[in-house]
Amino acid sequence: MTTLTTPTGRYLGRWDSGSPEWHAAREHRMTGSRIAGVVGLSKYASRYSTWCEMAGLVEPDPQNDDQARGHFLEGGVADWFASQHPEFELVEAGTWVHAEWDWMLANPDRLLLQHGRVVGGLEIKTDADGREWGEPGTNEIPVYYAAQVQWYMATLGLDWWKVAVLVGRGFKFHEYHIMRDPEDAEWMREQAEAFMVSIAWDEMPPVDGHKATIRTIRKRHPAIDPNLIYDIPDELAAExxxxxxxxxxxxxxxxxxxxxxxxxxxxxxxxxxxxxxxxxxxxxxxxxxxxxxxxxxxxxxxxxxxxxxxxxxxx
Known part of the structure; x- marks a missing residue:
């Protein structure tokens, strides 16, 4: 892997997900899995919940059943994609950062090679119902996954990305093709940079009604003092x-x-x-x-x- 290069990526290494080295590489960096929450496109995370996790105020939630399923099935989906595309060599990607903006991190599922050169990437997903996925062969994927792969392309400097997903109870394989959007990439980079600065300056985002925000607030205050009373000010009571x-x-x-x-x-x-x-x-x-x-x-x-x-x- 150390011999592979991408236009704007710098390879850090490959570690098991959740290992101390993996966490150390992600600390103080913006990842593809976080960017959708930062820019308000995720149904799983909010700007507030992402900020609190990155600032160390709360611990990330443990892996749920859906995430565990995706982890165990990743290899099978990758094998299916490889069988459909003998023109590519699939390699486990490891962890990369942007050569100029070191805080931009990409931890893709696979890189796609032709003649030993990285030409694209592959993101692997599983989805129980598939309602948010469009026609296979298009770029119609859930917007939070689109943000993730756009971040990977911006970090590594690649022009396209494949997404392979195992969908529904019928276990159907679908494939999608995403092209890099320079305007979206620049906008996300600017949003992410401002977000990273807000963590450094301890400027917490405002509270919103996202489910992830509410769960994060609950996690921040796990104890209950029955003798403590909060008196609501008039201006907030009116709201x-x-x-x-x-x-x-x-x-x-x-x-x-x-x-x-x-x-x-x-x-x-x-x-x-x-x-x-x-x-x-x-x-x-x-x-x-x-x-x-x-x-x-x-x-x-x-x-x-x-x-x-x-x-x-x-x-």
């Missing part, structure tokens, strides 16, 4: 209390609406008897259907007819 009350009201209204809908559904199903469809005028409202010889159930159409003239008729 927080209406929002909390609105949520309570909306939840109650949603619960009541669900109860009304369930009753209407039951009454409609009863009124239909043996009918396969229910209509209002010329518009379909619902249909009865069954699966595998089971008892019929009601399916309400997604586009219900507008009935402004009936407002108040039920009264």
């Amino acid at each position: 927080w209390l209406p929002a909390l009350a609105e949520e309570k009201t909306a939840a109650a209204e949603a619960k009541a609406a669900k109860a009304r809908a369930e009753q209407a559904r039951a009454e409609l199903l009863d009124a239909m008897g043996l009918a396969g469809r229910a209509q209002y005028g010329l518009d379909n409202v619902a249909r009865r259907q069954a699966k595998g010889g089971g008892i019929p159930y009601l399916v309400v159409e997604s586009d219900l007819p507008a009935i402004p003239e009936l407002q108040g008729a039920a009264a």
